[in-house]
Amino acid sequence: MVRRSLNRISQNWTIPKQWHGKSSLRNVLIIPFVLQIVGTVGLVGYLSFRNGQQAVNDLANQLIDRTNDLVQQHLDRYLAGPHQINQVNCAAIELGLVNLQDFQQVGHFFWKQMQVFDVDYIDYANEAGEFIGVERLENGQFLINETLKSNLSQMMIYNTDRQGNRTSSHLYPEPAEPIQQEGWYADAARTKRPVWSPIYQWDDKPNILSISSSYPILQQQKLIGVIGVDLVLSRVSEFLHKLEISPNARIFIIERDGTIVATNDRQATYETIDHQIQRLNILNSQDSFTQAVALQLQQQYGSFAAIHYPSKLILQLNQERIFGQVMPWKDQFGLDWLVVVAVPERDFMTRINQNTHLTILLCALAGLLSIAIGILTTRWVIRPILRLNQAAHAIAAGRLDQTLPIQSSDELGELAISFNRMAEQLRTSFAALAATNQALEERVEERTASLHLKNEELTQTLKQLQAAQAELIQAEKMAVLGQLVAGIAHEVNTPLGAIRASIGNVTAAVENCLHCLPHLYQTLPPQQLNEFFDLLAQAQHPQEMLSFREERQLRRQLKQQLLDRSIAHADALADNLSKMGIPADLDRWMPLLQLENSKFIVETAYHLTAIQNNSQNIVLAVERAAKIVFALKNYARQDSSGKLIEASITDGIDTILTLYYNQLKRGVEVHKSYACIPLVPCYPEELTQVWSNLIHNALQAMDYRGDLTIAVDQVDQYVVVQITDSGTGIPPEIQDQIFEPFFTTKPIGEGSGLGLDIVRRIVAKHQGKVELKSQPGHTTFSVWLPMIADLGPNDQSGNSMC
Template sequence: MFFRGKIYPILIFNMLPKFFKSQNSLTRTTIIKMGIRIAMIIIAVTVISYWHIISNLELQVVEQLNKYITERGQRESSLFILSEDNHVIYKEEFISQLKRMGNDVPRERFNKIFQAQKDGTMRMHPQFFNGFKQPDSGVLIKGLTGFIGQNLTITDEIIQRIIITFDMLTRFSPAWAAWQDRFPNLYVSMPENILLEYWIGTPWGLDAPADIKLGDEVWVAVADKKHNPTRETVWTAVYHDTVAKDWMVSCATPIDVNGQHLITIGHDILLNKLFEHTINDHLEGTYNIIFQQDGRLIAHPNQMEVIQASGGNLYIQKSQDQNLINIFERVTQRPAGQIVVENSKDDELLAISKIEGPDWYFVTVYPKSLMANLAFKTASFILFLGLISLLIEITVLFFVLRRQIAQPLQEFIEATQKIAGRNFSVEATQHLPLSRCDEIGELAQSFNAMAGQLKTSFDTLDAKVIERTAQLNDKIEELTQTRQELIQSEKMAALGQLVAGIAHEVNTPLGAIRSSAETLTNNLKQTLAQFPKLFEVLTMAQQKTFFDLLEHSLQNKVILTVKEKRAAKKTLIAELKQCGIANPRAFTDTFISLGIYAVVEQYLPLLQDVNSEFVFEIAYKLSTLTRSTENITMAVERASKVIFALKTFARYDQGGEKTRASLQEGLETVLTLYHNQIKQGIELIKEYTDLPPIQCYPDELNQVWTNILHNALQAMDYKGTLKVAISQQDNYAIVAITDSGQGIPYEIKEQIFTPFFTTKAAGEGSGLGLDIVKKIVDKHDGKIEVDSQVGKGTTFSVWLPV
């Protein structure tokens, strides 16, 4: 069945045509949908069947358990009932013989049976244990022993009871021997500390200690008046006998005559076979347990070692087995007469019977999972049959759909593909089922007529398409040119807004050059005229110190704050006074101007000279000449940088080819143009990561940076913090421009890239700036993100592929 169930669907699948194996096949879709619906019905029927089976099974199981536990209880009780019946017979026979004996005292027989011992006891002759033949029948009797306690006065009445008991044990013993596996012994005790016993293999009366008190033994005491006031047959608790090496229970029946306790009949019952039957003989999947009414556990398949270790005193209530406790509570608290109850806590059924005699509970535990498993197997078989039926139905449905629908549809598909390929010849539709009289045939005729109409329409359409395509190409070229002009227009508009700032950026270094040139001219004339006198007044050593002073002044590039200059002056004045210079304040100003702020001891030869003021004046003028040339160089570089940035920004590349360009250089170009607006009240923060040049349109990207920076400065009203960062994440370079302006309200955030959308006053903006930005970024296969918080600022992040 497994082989056929696995191979049959595979063979069918291999027989399917390509149109069925296609994921979008109509046949496939129809069969799948029908299969799913039928499968759902099968599953629903299976589920209903499962619950129906469960309901019926529970009724059947309860009935089966009821019958089983009743029969089982009767069977297990039979041995105990037999034991009590034997005691009744023995009791009646004993009383009858006692009456017949009357006043006769068989002392001579007594003396032959018992002999006095040195320990003060009297015991039965060993020959009665080893074996003797009955005088009347000749039957060999073994296993009889007797014990009479120390220093007991043997009265006539005691002798009568002993002889009657001896004769009855002799008479009953052959029958008892047939039940050795269940009834190992039969004994009779008397209140005077006397015991006669039949027990093959166990010489109890010969081996018993001389000082033993039989009344203290549980199997004797259980029947005395104190423990058994009703004087009925009683049973001891279960115990493990070390002599017999077996579990047993003792049955004891007292015999009273005229209120006097004469003897107690007793015998033990071996329980190992009962335990074996209890544990091994059970319904499939169930187990049996036996316990007393007080909760002492007698037999359990998993607890026998624990029961033996406890000496038969394992109480369920004190155990750690919650399931066992639940069973005990449910059994003892069940309604009277109810045989099968449910243990809902552990999801099981309990079948209960009483073992008559000791009045023990015999319980069969039936896990309800057995019913669920059986119901599941039955439901699974129903499901299996349903799925086999489904497979057959799908197979039949497949061949019907294939012949009546799939093949005609495949012909339609082939004809459609030919017509889609502009094949309007007769061969394209000649295989269609035009002769069929059903809906498929009508569809084939309509399709054939449509093919003819399409041929005419396509011929007309081709001519119109050619004409429209030419017009569309002209419009696309015109729009492309307009877009480029619009970008350049935006760039020039931004440049126009920067003209005043750029002019200031150029005029400032020009003014610095003019001022430095004038200073250079004046100081140079004066210094050249004074050089001869300088070399006349200075010695060669002083000349060397003079030139060291100039070199130190030119090398020192440190610029001090006003506070630092004050501190340096105080230090220099103190140092000059310490060196004995007469006018330290005048020389201090000169040293500060020369950029010398400490350690003037090396210049003492010049300071102590009579022409020291003249010498230091010349040094100051020469230092000023050098600084003027440096200022001119810096101003030229600044103007050159502004002009280069302006030239780069104004450039318009019409080639449309990507080139490798540095993002940092582009950003610096734009920042240079905005330097005048930024330096007034903007704190500029740059965070650049070294990135290699990327393939891009650099001129268009400069327009992106211009528009974003311009918007950022306006959003901050040219006061605040502007952060420009370049980083890399995966395969993208990220340029993030953050301002500390008022942010973009949420309700207009989604509209900022919409063409002609602006929040500025009329005439201040076209509303195309960010639209152009987004189009340029899209052209680079990048993306632009906006993160804005009202009152805190806005970040525009441009992601460009590396």
């Protein structure tokens, strides 16, 4: 039971961990408390029980040892008595103090001895068959029994008085057997040594066992008789019985064959078989405990004769422990017995068990009391905490009107006071919060309303801004255009000026011709007239267009040839001839030139040529103007359809280059490298804005002097346009900003800051991207445009523009 409760404790140690999460405060406080108490009480009970058992063992051993000692001493003393009497009587007989012939005296002497010694019979018999003996009766009376040679077959029995005198007498009712046949006499007579007789039962009282010590009386080595002392062994049983050991302890003394000498069990020591009374063997003892102990002993040792040394045993009988001890006892005259002491454990355990029960009861009571007190204490401690907890829960749930009763002035009382104060503060705070909240809500509503208003305003503004943005983008475009216009004005005005002048020149030339030709026809002979027309034809179909420098050289050569030929007006002739582009081989024209009016003839020829020259000039000028107008038209065109058009990227770039021609020619060398790429679906007019912005920036970056490289390539499914200038480059710190709207490095008024933002927007609209790489002298903007745009339904055509 104690063990089981210990087990329970050991199991419980692991439990708190699992409970920790869920256990209530009450359990947390009570369970360890209860566990400690149960553990302590259980341990105390267990230790007291174990100590008790140890004490039982010690006590049993001591008791058995002491009992054995007592039995041994008793046997030594008790069984030494007859020998001492015999030895005294022998000595007395030898010394002649006792006359063995005088039975009166011998009987009296024996009577006297009986008063002193606690023996049961002292007797003498001689070889003649006479017998004298004193017998102790159970009632304390002494009888003198005498058989004389007068009649050896009868025995006279005399009562005695207090002085040992014979009083009344009667005859023993049965005839006496010859004395020489009685065991006590025969054994001593035969061996002529002191001997113990076998143990014998009384005929009339079979329960009484006796033993006789016999001494032969020798005179000159001749046996004259035998003296003997009888000892009732039943008195040993009495002694054993009187020994106070324990209620159920058994002590028995047996002979080596197992026959009982003495026991303390008060059972019969004999049995009757076929009307014959026999001594009882211990194995047949009527006392079951005694019998069982004997049986175990025999089984353990094989036979009783095999036990030679004292030994202690612990026997198991019917699941009961028996403490036992067996010890051989011998004397010099041939007695060889075993003394066995057996004590059942329960004799001690009864008390111990009572104590144990009491201990358990007390432990249980103490435990229950402690637990009860613990639970009450815990409850007393916890109740305010639980109430606090409930109140806290209530507050957490929003019920702020919680007040705890203040029941004590200890820490819990202080806690309650603090809690009440806290709850009060919470109520106040919540009230304030609610008020603030209300105010906040009102403000939020106000703000929301104003924000709504603002939002509408912002939406409106955004719309305006979007409109403004569109305007700005257009304005940026126009700003670039405006800057272009300055150059374009020159571009347009140049052919216009040429046209205006040439028209005047043609008019003048025609007038001159009308004036000169009739005169020429009249004065010139037909031969020379033909030469004149040949000259004219030569002038109108010059082999090559001469530059003014070449013309000057030609003029110089012509003049030299004319001078060489001594032709008058060489300067004027050379001037006009060179203007007509007449090669410096004048032999063919010499007849004409040698004429007197050659100056007039050549002049007239020049006027005629001038008509054609100026007309040609007008054509050239018109072509120039048309080209510019076309480029402008391309640039400014507003395509409102918003649809993708398949167009040539390079054409768009060339348009811009045309528009920028006069700005480029100041000092910019343009390197074009166009790969063969197909038409690309795009918004062409928007792309021209990209090219114009990038080229414009490039020109400004290098102050209109340097190299402008434009490369168009195909990389995967992209057309890549790279516009590289040799300007100062874009500092790394602003490279990230240049695409942002309104970012500009130009002075105020020169740039809107939208140029590159527009570039980025337009390229993004094409699902493309713009990249920048810049270092001083080498800045490249790369525009990547997808060749298969998923911008619109236009399918990819295979047309190439090379």
